[in-house]
Amino acid sequence: MEKLEVMLVGSANMDLVIRAPRFPEPGETLTGSTFQTFPGGKGANQACAAAKLGSRVKLVAKLGSDAFGDSLMGSLTECGVICSSIYRDTDVSTGVALITVDDSGQNTIVVSPGTNALLSAEEVDQAFGGSPGKVVLSQLEIPLETVIAAAQNAAESVFILNPAPARQLPDDLVKLVDVITPNETEAHSLTGILPTDHASCQAAAEALLSRGAKHIIITLGGRGCYYAGPNGHRHFPAFPVQPIDTTAAGDAFSGALAMGLARGWSMESAIQFAAVAAALSTTKMGAASSMPTFSEVEAALRV
Ligand code: ADP
Numbered sequence: 001m002e003k004l005e006v007m008l009v010g011s012a013n014m015d016l017v018i019r020a021p022r023f024p025e026p027g028e029t030l031t032g033s034t035f036q037t038f039p040g041g042k043g044a045n046q047a048c049a050a051a052k053l054g055s056r057v058k059l060v061a062k063l064g065s066d067a068f069g070d071s072l073m074g075s076l077t078e079c080g081v082i083c084s085s086i087y088r089d090t091d092v093s094t095g096v097a098l099i100t101v102d103d104s105g106q107n108t109i110v111v112s113p114g115t116n117a118l119l120s121a122e123e124v125d126q127a128f129g130g131s132p133g134k135v136v137l138s139q140l141e142i143p144l145e146t147v148i149a150a151a152q153n154a155a156e157s158v159f160i161l162n163p164a165p166a167r168q169l170p171d172d173l174v175k176l177v178d179v180i181t182p183n184e185t186e187a188h189s190l191t192g193i194l195p196t197d198h199a200s201c202q203a204a205a206e207a208l209l210s211r212g213a214k215h216i217i218i219t220l221g222g223r224g225c226y227y228a229g230p231n232g233h234r235h236f237p238a239f240p241v242q243p244i245d246t247t248a249a250g251d252a253f254s255g256a257l258a259m260g261l262a263r264g265w266s267m268e269s270a271i272q273f274a275a276v277a278a279a280l281s282t283t284k285m286g287a288a289s290s291m292p293t294f295s296e297v298e299a300a301l302r303v
Pocket of ligand 1: 164183184218219220221222223224225238239240241243246247248249250251253274275276278279282
């Protein structure tokens with residue numbers, strides 16, 4: 001059997017999006033227009049990103065035994081993600097995000113984590129079963145002890161933590177991290193330093209290096225990303241595109257980075273590839289559906 005490249009431990013949600021002329025007042029019922037459902041959750045998005053790029057990716061996650069769970073299983077399978085370690089709970093519903101988008105494009109979001117909050121450290125240990133994959137990738141939409149279990153199981157692998165959404169991390173976890181990929185907000189919340197320019201990026205990265213993380217990549221949206229690690233530090237510019245929807249750009253970046261590092265690429269090559277994959281994901285609507293294929297990234301690099 002082909003070796004697993006990326007073991008992804010994370011969340012999967014169904015996003016329920018309704019468009020309305022404005023947001024309702026408390027107690028008001030408002031008539032909106034279109035309603036759409038989108039597979040989401042940072043774990044599922046990053047798994048799809050790596051799988052669409054051709055990586056052998058297994059997702060360790062938990063869904064409910066409901067229609068949203070079935071639908072997410074379908075979309076993950078369609079992306080090429082290995083779903084044999086996706087647990088199904090019979091009592092709690094699949095995680096959902098209720099999103100209202102108003103006519104000006106602003107949104108309000110209420111998330112029910114559902115089964116994502118139930119994925120346990122024991123289930124992670126069981127899913128790894130001694131074959132972790134070359135890269136293990138996790139985020140923070142599942143319990144912290146579950147993320148720590150993923151990191152511990154990754155002792156022989158490269159452990160990438162995308163620390164999203166922002167929350168404080170214990171030093172014991174940061175020490176186990178090979179590569180951490182915060183965006184500006186997450187870097188600010190982790191270090192107290194808002195990375196706006198070269199000096200503040202360097203200060204935020206050094207704060208994370210001093211806590212024991214080995215490589216730091218602060219993603220800066222349309223301004224690219226800042227890298228710091230054992231071989232120095234540098235800024236990588238963004239790949240120029242005309243973005244139409246930047247949802248899940250960070251997910252595309254972390255998924256693609258995992259794919260590259262699992263193939264044994266240098267950190268520099270993996271970051272450059274991830275920057276192109278993330279940029280291309282902003283040129284299409286949606287999350288999982290906007291992730292590019294390997295040949296689309298190659299074609300963009302040739303132009
Ligand atoms: P998040 O989605 O987690 O907030 P960022 O917005 O920092 O993450 O985006 C992650 C990466 O996606 C960036 O480092 C960059 O490589 C790419 N990216 C994001 N926005 C753009 C853009 N407007 N143009 C080109 N690349 C982009």
